Amino acid sequence: MAPTTRTCVSPFLDPGPRTKANSLAIVQLSRDNLLPVYLQVPNGEHDGYAEGAVVNTRYGSFPHSTMLDVPWGSQIRASKVDTGSRGRKRKREADDQACREATAVSEKDEEPSAAGADRDGAAAVKQAVADSSGFVHILPPTPELWTTSLPHRTQVVYTPDYSYILHRIRARPGSTLIEAGAGSGSFTHAAVRAVYNGYPAEGQRKGKVFSFEFHEQRYQKMKKELSDHGLEGLVQLTHRDVYSGGFLVDGKSPEADAVFLDLPAPWEALPHLSRRRPQDMADTDGAAAGNGQQSWVSPLNPRKSVYICTFSPCIEQVTRTVSAMRRLGWVDIDMVEIANRKLHASRDRVGLNLNFDRGVNNSPRDVEEALARLAEIEARSREQAAKPRDADADEDMDLADEVGAPAKGNEARNGEHAPSTEETSTATAPWMEGRLITRGEPEIKSHTSYLVFAVLPMEWTEQDEAAAAAKYPVGKEQKVIGAIDKAARKQERRELLQKQQGGASRKARRKERDEKLGEISG
Amino acid sequence: MHSLIRPNAWVALKLPSGSTKVLQVTPNTTISLGKYGSFPSNLIIGRPYHLTFELQDRLPDENFSRLRVVPPSELYAEVFADEAAPGCEMPAAGATDTVISATDGEEFSLVDDDGNVVARSNREIIDESARQTLTQAEIEELKREGSNAGKDVIAKLLLSHTALDQKTSFSLAKYKLLKTKKYIRRFQVSPIDVANLAQWQLEERDASKILDMRAEMIGLLGCWGNVHFGGDDVLLEDPGATTAQGDEACVPVDRDLLRGRWLVVDDTSGLLVAAMAERMGILYETEDEGAHSSSEEHKEPTEPSAEQSSASAAENSQEPGSNPSVPAPATQQGSDTEMADAQAAPPENQGGKKPREQKPRASDFAIPYSQTNTITVIHGASQPNLSLLNYWGFDITSPNHPPHPLLNHLLTLSWLQLLKPELDTSYSTPPLTATPETLASWKPSRRGNFHRKRRRYARIRHIVDATRAGNFSGLVCASTMDPISILRHTLPLLAGGAPVAIYSPNVEALAAAADCFSVPRRTAWVGGGAPEIEGLSAEELERWPGNERFPLNPTLLQGVSIQTSRARHWQVLPGRTHPLMTERGGADGYVLTAWRAKPAEGKIAAKGKFKRRKVESEAVTPASG
Known part of the structure; x- marks a missing residue:
């Protein structure tokens, strides 16, 4: 695709105000249930649906036509879609086809076209009819939504990790980033957003992600995804094993400012990420593929410090990686582990005079409530006991009383409090009852991976130093900054104050002069 | 950005003690690191970031310390020694250093220059009364001699420790680390970016000033807020309003142009705004020294800065005295051009794009702000508190600011201006008008005020109207x-x-x-x-x-x-990998x-x-x- 003639920006980077056809949208079914959908313009029956393409969920059926050209974030009502007869029809068709295939194999070639023509004939798209209940929301794609909804191919780098990584490796608009182990592409999408500063025109250098994946199938799927998402000019995906192949693209250096390695053995890839040909690499794997013996080209930006992050689940990997980094001259090596927790805010509803809804704990709220209830039961049983009764029945009653006391108490309480609940519902709405609490989720990702961060300073030679020394000669130092003692600071302050006063008087003088000038000219 | 340390750049100096010193590297000054010594600032200007420098001993004929770049092989000499197999006694590099090396998994030994073992740890005996034989005075003396960047002091300290041979490998390593932190005269220079500044604020300054916002949170906020570059700059056309025109000449807000805008409420003294600006590519000034081959990295922000420089130049001429470096004749010249300009304004201002050279000054109602890729800050006080942006050369209070990418991408308004603009004086007071003739008859200061007020009116009008138009990203x-x-x-x-x-x-x-x-x-x-x-x-x-x-x-x-x-955070050392005991x-x-x-x-x-x-x-x- 020629990037210069690009008219449509990736929906990840600028989704525009409304949903568009042939573009990715995220359908939010429930809070954490997201479904990526490529919206299609309905043209004729699709997959047996008269309405064209339809998204079927447990929350209803949603023809694409109802989700097209609406503002992002819109709540979409479910439609009445005939799913039942479609199923039967398809089954019949399948049976037919099976028969036909069994009888006449030669007919098979014509079959799809015939069916196609059939559908074209019935091209009139059925208008979607709103259902009485059910809805979803349609959201613009972001790396976060994509990460939670993407088709898993490998372990995914989730938002808590990638947000921290991108912050630490200084991925900024205009940066060039190397990513090895594209995997499922969650990090790729987040990285593109971070480095994006416009699509590059011909020969222009803009923020870009150089992504490497050695698994053929994942590479193909990723390639398709990137083109579907309009990220082609911004991500350069290469199918390669970086351990042996290194990071050059078409023999040229990507000039990376930051590196992210999600590989099982980062230390094998690290030697390729050097400023100069590392010594031991020549021994181990000789001429690294694509890197000629004579001219070793570094894939790193020679004019900047380069930041790196490696992502490894095991501590042994970390130890080897860190050791390799130290030998290759990386500094500021720091290993961290991110623990992310989601919190759920809810109402903790405990009390005797609450209704029997789900999530309500119908036990006493506090000691007072428990006491009141116990006293009540006690009083009632005393009342009962006081009533003159037949002796046999009385004994039975006592037994029944003891066993059934709580239930009875409940009933009595309900009977008594039913009207008062009605009253309170006007005062306190049910959603405002109880104490507001936050709780962690029952299942958490307690360990994702260890992140190793490091920095590789730019190369600094004797010549560079000599040039800098000539440009900034020493010996003309006037004052001291940094950790200076109190007396010196006070002295400085005094001088500064004097200067300011002097400045002010100069200002006043100038003002006077200006006014004079103004008078002359006016 | 951040390739070499530039003159007058804000940097973070990381000291061996783990503390950070943030200062502006003024050329021709002496930077003092307290007990670690001092050095001329010119020795780090023009050098790359992240190198580790060592303060060398003063040469006999010089009154300052020169710096030496410490190669990584030397930085990690001890670790390499730890990793080394029993066979090779000497580490690959740093052969001149006295290092502690592991001969096997259990025992640590102190080897001197010739590779002789001078001390050996012993696991059986741990002497509680282990102590240093050097007196404080002697240590001071050693420090004054201060040879070999503190390494001699450390070696001597270790050697004069009576119980050194009784320390376990772990306590020995710890003891050496402790002494190294105290005496080694090294430091590293890091650029001031959002991550570094936030960490410094959090750990060494007032954490409450940035609401205890840690790096993880900054990352999460940026990602979940989907903050990213919001599109190339789009500037509104200059209406070419004459000074006699009032409200009617204001450029109306065009909702279709407004894209890639983020709304911010920031009580972290500007750290959040800085973090967002960094993500949107509008925080750093471009480096004019052509260290970059990437031309567009300059191209994008230079246009707005050119725009801005003309605006600030204009302000210079209208507000004499505000720039003390302008000598008297220049001031007169300034007021001359200002007059000429005021009269000739309408024909000159046409078309949004003007040539860089001798660009006619924009009219008062020209909107300097980009319509895309902007941050709109709503503040609770009458002025926003964005003081931390000073570290990136942006001062929101400065009336005529040197070029900075934030100038035309950062819009600020108060809650009053947003919710009840009719109560805000600067929004609701109609702009002053005057015919060019009247204007010419005024004193320069009055004229300057007149233009300043009109400009402020147009800007506030634009910010408030654009914000109220909504549609934020x-x-x-x-x-x-x-x-x-x-x-x-x-x-x-x-x-x-x-x-x-x-x-x-x-x-x-x-x-x-x-x-x-x-x-x-x-x-x-x-x-x-x-x-x-x-x-x-x-x-x-x-x-x-x-x-x-x-x-x-x-x-x-x-x-x-x-x-x-x-x-x-974890410590990763051979055989000693574990989470850090304490974190700030x-x-x-x-x-x-x-x-x-x-x-x-x-x-x-x-x-x-x-x-x-x-x-x-x-x-x-x-x-x-």
């Missing part, structure tokens, strides 16, 4: 104010599907906000459980003022969730995330079978969650 907050009240007034301004990310140092405030969008509340709202909203239009519902039962319209946000993140910048923080929804009009019910007992939580399937 996202909302990011880190505020001490109640998030519910912030959401009430900002939710209507967000575009559909726009993300919301709110940081708070405590979870209660966020929980209260999340509770406004709870499932029962929402169900009651859409299912007719709220008599107070009967008959309100969609527009009125969007601007729902809130009551006790429904503080916010619960249908305006989707997927409300709260999270917290925590990075745990301790307090937790929380982030609330959600998306702006556009609710369907009319009643809407979730799918599912449910008994109609009450307007209650069980009536809801997760569909509305």
Whole structure:
């Protein structure tokens, strides 16, 4: 695709105000249930649906036509879609086809076209009819939504990790980033957003992600995804094993400012990420593929410090990686582990005079409530006991009383409090009852991976130093900054104050002069 | 950005003690590192970041310390020694150093220059009364001699420790580390970027000033707020308003041009704004020294800066005295051009794009702000507190600012200007007008004031109108104010599907906000459980003022969730890998995330079978969650 003639920006980077056809949208079914959908313009029956393409969920059926050209974030009502007869029809068709295939194999070639023509004939798209209940929301794609909804191919780098990584490796608009182990592409999408500063025109250098994946199938799927998402000019995906192949693209250096390695053995890839040909690499794997013996080209930006992050689940990997980094001259090596927790805010509803809804704990709220209830039961049983009764029945009653006391108490309480609940519902709405609490989720990702961060300073030679020394000669130092003692600071302050006063008087003088000038000219 | 240390750049000096010193590297000064010594600033200017420098001993004929770049092989000499096999006694590099090396997994030994073992650890005996034989005076003497960047002191200290041979390998390593931190005369220079500055603020300055916002939180806020480069600059055409024209000459806000804008409420002294600006590519000034081959990195921000420089040049000429370096004749010249310009303004100002050379000055009502890729800050005080932006060369209070990318991408307005602009004097007072003749008769200072007020009027008018036009791409907050009240007034301004990310140092405030969008509340709202909203239009519902039962319209946000993140740092050393014992910048923080929804009009019910007992939580399937 020629990037210069690009008219449509990736929906990840600028989704525009409304949903568009042939573009990715995220359908939010429930809070954490997201479904990526490529919206299609309905043209004729699709997959047996008269309405064209339809998204079927447990929350209803949603023809694409109802989700097209609406503002992002819109709540979409479910439609009445005939799913039942479609199923039967398809089954019949399948049976037919099976028969036909069994009888006449030669007919098979014509079959799809015939069916196609059939559908074209019935091209009139059925208008979607709103259902009485059910809805979803349609959201613009972001790396976060994509990460939670993407088709898993490998372990995914989730938002808590990638947000921290991108912050630490200084991925900024205009940066060039190397990513090895594209995997499922969650990090790729987040990285593109971070480095994006416009699509590059011909020969222009803009923020870009150089992504490497050695698994053929994942590479193909990723390639398709990137083109579907309009990220082609911004991500350069290469199918390669970086351990042996290194990071050059078409023999040229990507000039990376930051590196992210999600590989099982980062230390094998690290030697390729050097400023100069590392010594031991020549021994181990000789001429690294694509890197000629004579001219070793570094894939790193020679004019900047380069930041790196490696992502490894095991501590042994970390130890080897860190050791390799130290030998290759990386500094500021720091290993961290991110623990992310989601919190759920809810109402903790405990009390005797609450209704029997789900999530309500119908036990006493506090000691007072428990006491009141116990006293009540006690009083009632005393009342009962006081009533003159037949002796046999009385004994039975006592037994029944003891066993059934709580239930009875409940009933009595309900009977008594039913009207008062009605009253309170006007005062306190049910959603405002109880104490507001936050709780962690029952299942958490307690360990994702260890992140190793490091920095590789730019190369600094004797010549560079000599040039800098000539440009900034020493010996003309006037004052001291940094950790200076109190007396010196006070002295400085005094001088500064004097200067300011002097400045002010100069200002006043100038003002006077200006006014004079103004008078002359006016 | 950040390739070489430039003159007058703000940098962070990392000292062996682990502390950081943030200062501006002024050329021709002496930088003092306290007990570690001092050196001329010119020795680090023009050098790369992240190198480790060592203060060398003063040469006999010089009165300052020169610096030496410490190669990584030397930095990690001890670790390499640890890793080394028993066979090779000497580490590959740093052969001149006295290092502790592991001969096997258990025992550590101190080897001298010739590779002789001078001390050996012994696991059996741990002497509690281990002590240093060197007296304080002797140590001071050694320090004064200060040879070999403190390494001699450390070696001597270790050698004169009576119980050194009784220390375990671990305590020996620790002892050496302790002494190294204290005496080694090394430092490293890091650039001041958001990550470094935030860490410094958190660990060494006032953490409460930035609401204890740690790096994890900055990362989460940026990602969940979907903050990114919002498109190439689009500038409004100069209306070419003559000085006699008033309000009618203002450029109207064009909603279609407004894209890639983020709304911010920042009580972190500007750290949040800086973090967002960094993500949007508008925080750093471009480096003019052509270290970069990437031309467009310059190209994008130079255009606005050219625009701005002309504006500030104009201000220079109109406000004599504000720039003390301008000598008297120049001032006169300035007022001359100002007069000429004022008269010749209308014919000159046509077309948005003008040539760089001798560009005619923009008229008073020209809007300097880009329509895309902007940050709009709403502040509670009459002036925004963005003091931390000073570290990136941006001073919001400076009237005529040197070029900076934030100048035309950062818009600030107060809550009063947003919510009740008619009460704000600078917004509601109509602009001054004067015919060119009258203007020419005025004194320069009065004329300068006249232009300044008109410019301010046009800018505020634009900021307020553009903000009220809404359609923001996202909302990011880190505020001490109640998030519910912030959401009430900002939710209507967000575009559909726009993300919301709110940081708070405590979870209660966020929980209260999340509770406004709870499932029962929402169900009651859409299912007719709220008599107070009967008959309100969609527009009125969007601007729902809130009551006790429904503080916010619960249908305006989707997927409300709260999270917290925590990075745990580890020490990675051969045989001694474990999490750090203590960490600074301790307090937790929380982030609330959600998306702006556009609710369907009319009643809407979730799918599912449910008994109609009450307007209650069980009536809801997760569909509305």
